[in-house]
Amino acid sequence: MKSYIYGAAIIATSAFPAVAQDAALAVEMSVFEVVTSIDDDGKEIKQRVASDNLVPQDVVVISANLNNMTDEALSDITFKLDVDPSLSLVADSITEYDAIGYTFSTRQKPAHFAALDDLTVPSEDGAERAATADDIGAIQVNLAEIGAAKNAVFEYSATIR
């Protein structure tokens, strides 16, 4: 699965779309569908489309666009993305990226954010087992900075259960 993560290094300078805004940082969440097709050469092509038709087993991209509306850099940005219980995080849709740090929590409460490898969940027999992407209920992301009038986009893929 292609990774749709874009760190602060990928920054748009164009005008921002109309979004829910706070004083300095405007945040916009979007959902797309990942459509797989085969081209004339038999190569598998994955495209994101703004689909109005979403049913179980479709793969969606949940996209968070953070726009710095000011002329000063914003620092220590932390955001938490909930993964709806009806979605199953695609395991390899989030890859390592040096400019950001991120951790996960399972659906257990209270939430505990850690690397995926460090998370466990109760199994059916009551014992603890290693958590998988399917167990993830939230993603926490840390960005050092979003430059003045810049934006950062974070995305993950998930399958509708």
Place this chain on the structure above:
Amino acid sequence: MNNFYKGMATLGAILLTSAAPAAFAAGTEAGTSVSNSIDVSYSSGGETILIEDADTATFVVDRRVDLSLEGQDGGKTVTAAAGANDQVLSFLLTNEGNDASGYDVDIARTGDLGLTYDPTGAGTDGSFYTVLSADNSFDAGDTVVDLTGDNNTLDLAADGQSYILVVANVAASTADGLEDEFTVTATALNAGTNTVSQQTPDASMTLAAEDTVFADTDNDGVESDLETLVVTAPQLTYSKTVAIVDENLDGALSAAACGTAAIDATATAAVPGACLEYTISISNGGSATSPASTIVISDTIPGEETFAGTATGDFDDVTYDAGTGPKGTVTGTLSTLAAGDSASFTLRVLVD
């Protein structure tokens, strides 16, 4: 930062009270609203700013109409002996969509067996009827269902299944090799109605509303399958021939002696007093798909003859009952006659 974690704790409390999604194999239930929110904190001008639920990406899971209908019998063929009752052909209807659905189930028959559809399930010879079964076993708990017309035959919840059984009663006189094909078709309806499900036009679909999407084989909400009922029966032919054992012109041959006398090859006249031998034969054709069993052949002796004796020949037993018919009745019995085999017994009489 502290405010951010406080925000998370609040969110967690909300999630604790939310219902877990339904665990359908067919997927998330249609109409489920999927929300993915974001909490954000950042530093600006020396202050930490928290934005709880800064935005939410929301969509509604659409209704996926998906179904399968599969004949359950090996080779999708059932063989039935002539005269057999309650011969069952089984079809399994499964709702593979993510919402309850109704189904208009229809049945069509073609073939030279020519069974007639009896929606009432009276079970008369030469007819078939249909039942709904939960367990693929035809029994008293099954419900006779009339599949004629365009209407809601049954509703199935997501992942729900029902067997549709075709129950046939084959007339005893049915010839070997005749067959009927039964095509069962299920059309998806809106649950609880007679309204055929329609896919939402592309232009009308929205993320915020529950749309309807077909995902079955031809994306039309219709599935069908076919099974064949083949009759297996013996191919029986019969013959009865007569030979003159002795003309007995002098009248010396008694009935008892006639029963065991050697055949006079020169005898040609069936005059009064003559001793006759009837050979009664039965054959099962070499291409017959079934042996004949429990064979019983009765021969009534006419009033112009007197019983003299029998020989069992290939039969298991041959008996004489003097009390039936003008001069009694001879009955031969044979347990089985394989395809390609013949069997016979003989009966001797004196001409009165």
